[in-house]
Amino acid sequence: MAGPKLKHLPDLSHLAREGQRIAVRATPKAARDRMQVDGSVIQIWVTAPAEDGKANKAVARILAKAMGVAPSRLTLVQGQTARDKLFAYDP
Known part of the structure; x- marks a missing residue:
């Protein structure tokens, strides 16, 4: 499956630290x-x-x-x- 084709994403590179927890509010079946x-x-x-x-x-991916x-x-x-998700970053 191809990756997201988003043009304007915020820079969240500061979150790429070992053990960082990232809270996200997700909405599936959106228009885009x-x-x-x-x-x-x-x-x-x-x-x-x-x-699934x-x-x-x-x-x-996004x-x-x-x-x-x-x-x-x-x-x-x-x-x-x-809808509320928690991701962990592991380098």
Whole structure:
């Protein structure tokens, strides 16, 4: 599957620290993939449906792209079936 084709992502490279926990509010089945950072709240909308982990994988890809890291470095720690998710960065 191709990566997200987002043109304007915020720079979240400061979050790429060992053991960093990143809270994300995710919305599946959106009209388009996009990301918004409002203060400390990271919101990600993905077109993928919330079935078989597709939306979680799409959220991780977008977050990783904004952080400038490989998606394999992000682990979903909490929120597999919830909108509020917690990712951990492991270098």
